[in-house]
Amino acid sequence: MKTAIVEIRESHEECICTQLSxxxxxxxxxxxxLHPILAQQITDYANLADEVIYFDFDHQDFxxxxxxxxxxFGMLKKFDLIVxxxxxxxxxxxxxxxxxxxxxxACVGILHDTKKLLSSSxxxxxxxxxxxYFVLNDAxxxxxxxxxAIKVQSFYPIFFPEYEPLPVYKQNDIWIGIPGRVDYDRRxxxxxxxxxxxxxxxxxxxxxxxxxxxxxxxxxxxxxxxLEKSGQLGRFKLFHSFVENRDFHSYLAAxxxxxxxxxPNADYLKYKxxxxxxxxxxxxxxMLCHTFFQDIPDLxxxxxxxxxxxxxxxxxxxxxxxxxxxxxxxxxKWSYRFQQSRYxxxxxx
Numbered sequence: 001m002k003t004a005i006v007e008i009r010e011s012h013e014e015c016i017c018t019q020l021s022x023x024x025x026x027x028x029x030x031x032x033x034l035h036p037i038l039a040q041q042i043t044d045y046a047n048l049a050d051e052v053i054y055f056d057f058d059h060q061d062f063x064x065x066x067x068x069x070x071x072x073f074g075m076l077k078k079f080d081l082i083v084x085x086x087x088x089x090x091x092x093x094x095x096x097x098x099x100x101x102x103x104x105x106a107c108v109g110i111l112h113d114t115k116k117l118l119s120s121s122x123x124x125x126x127x128x129x130x131x132x133y134f135v136l137n138d139a140x141x142x143x144x145x146x147x148x149a150i151k152v153q154s155f156y157p158i159f160f161p162e163y164e165p166l167p168v169y170k171q172n173d174i175w176i177g178i179p180g181r182v183d184y185d186r187r188x189x190x191x192x193x194x195x196x197x198x199x200x201x202x203x204x205x206x207x208x209x210x211x212x213x214x215x216x217x218x219x220x221x222x223x224x225x226x227l228e229k230s231g232q233l234g235r236f237k238l239f240h241s242f243v244e245n246r247d248f249h250s251y252l253a254a255x256x257x258x259x260x261x262x263x264p265n266a267d268y269l270k271y272k273x274x275x276x277x278x279x280x281x282x283x284x285x286x287m288l289c290h291t292f293f294q295d296i297p298d299l300x301x302x303x304x305x306x307x308x309x310x311x312x313x314x315x316x317x318x319x320x321x322x323x324x325x326x327x328x329x330x331x332x333k334w335s336y337r338f339q340q341s342r343y344x345x346x347x348x349x
Contacts, residue, residue, distance in 0.1 A: 003028040004076060007085035008055055008092060013041045014275055015085055015110060015136075018157035020048050022340045023083075031079070033072070044161045044245050057092050069095050077103035081347065084109040087130055088116040088123055097129040108132045108347055114140050115271040117150065132346065137273045138333075139296050153346040156339050158282035166250035174204045174318055175237075176288065177255035179248070179276050181211040182219045186274075187261040189223050195311050197230045205319045206235055207259075210251055213238045249283075257304075257318065258285045264292035281334065286327040288314065302327040 003023055005016060016032065023030050031051040032042070039054065046052055055072055057065055073096055076082055082100070084093060087109020100107060109130040116123040117133065127150055135141065138154045182189065196202070214220035227233045243251075252258070258280040262268060277298065280287045287303040294305050304323065306314045317323040332338050 001028045001080045002031075002078070003081040003083065004031045004033050004079045005083045005085055006033045006076070007038065008033070008035050008057055008072075009086055009090060010035050010037045012086050012110070012112060013038050014278070015157040016042065017045045017048075017161065018155075018159045018339075019083060019085070019343070020045065021159060022343045024048055025340060026344045028081070033075070040242075041245060044163070065092075069099075072096065073099040076100060077105055079105050081105065082107045084130065087111060087126060087133060088113065088120065091122075094122050094125050097126045101129050108134065110134045110136070111152075112136065113267070113272045114152075115267065117152075132349070134343070134346070136278065137296075137298065139269075139298065140271065140273070151346075151349070153342065155343045155346075156278060156281060156333070158278050158334075158339070159336055160245075160249055160282060163246050163249050163253075165253060166247060168251065168254045170254055172204060173206045174257075174321075175206055175208050175255040176257045176259050176318070177208045177210055177252055177285075178259050178261050179210040179252065179279050182209070182213055182223045184219050184222065186263060186265075188263045189261070190226065191308065192261060193223075193226045193230050193232055195308065196235060196315065197232055199312050199315060202235060202315065202319050205315055206237055208237045208251060208255060209239065210243060210248055211239065212242050213240055215240070252279060252283050252285070255283075255285060257288050258283070259288040260293075262290065262293070264290060268293065269296065281329075284327065284329045284334070286325040301331075302329065 005019055007013065007016060020030055020032070029050050031053060032049045033053050033055060036054040036056050055068060057068055060068065069092055076096065077100065082105055084107065087093060088111060097107065107130045109126070111117060111133045114135055131149060132151045135152060135154050136157065141152065141154050213224055215224050227236055258276060260274050260276040262274055268274065281298070287299060289299055289303045289305055291305045291307045293299050304314060304326065314323070
């Protein structure tokens, strides 16, 4: 089967490798159609694809954008299957699905925010062509599964290339990884910095910020300045340039715990997940999560929970080696074979 994975925005590259591997193992001939900024991020698995094509819709005038959409439509209509890696929130995806109504090609999409399926007029237009959607956690299924003509299934994009371990200088430290760029809208860095400043002794714990801490932008400067002012710089490892995928996953593998550091937000209980969850699942790491998230089944089974009052003791117990991890990852659903079968079976329904 001739299949295209389409991601023409700059995000959600983390979902592509797993799908590419699933499809290739099922005998598909796969073309990646991507935003050019993703070229650097896919270098370690681009060889799995039969072809990689880049389309840049950003910073184009109206007519150039229309011509590019028509060009991409002419290409896509020749495929047997199209997987929209982000199937919402973008006029180009909407326009392409309208044009593709007149083509025989089957379309599947990933919803990164399932609220779109319930309330978005743009999503209603996209759903005239895309009748099957993937969501990224089993907990997102009950509200959305098989709603009218729309079918919904979950899968976990948690399989990445196997990287050679980096010679990281960890010594006897205990590493708590916080993946992603500095983002104060979603993550509570102020809580973290203030809380650990109240812990007088930490001999082994170090927090690894696995994303660029850019002091030339407001968020990066705010975070760095808060560490410097509070005297906590020594308890953190920071990266001041883009962290290549190979380094990123090698550091994740070396971490003892993963901390999403999410602010409590009800959308994460019903409509979406943090990419940090899947990174922890991929590397089978115990997460450190706020008690707000304790009813999410996958987190309940694989996380230690805290609130502002209990956080200092949790970190102290980690530092002294007195914390017993609950994570086992013994459920069959964490296996490649299970997830690949679920993904391909849903596509073939």
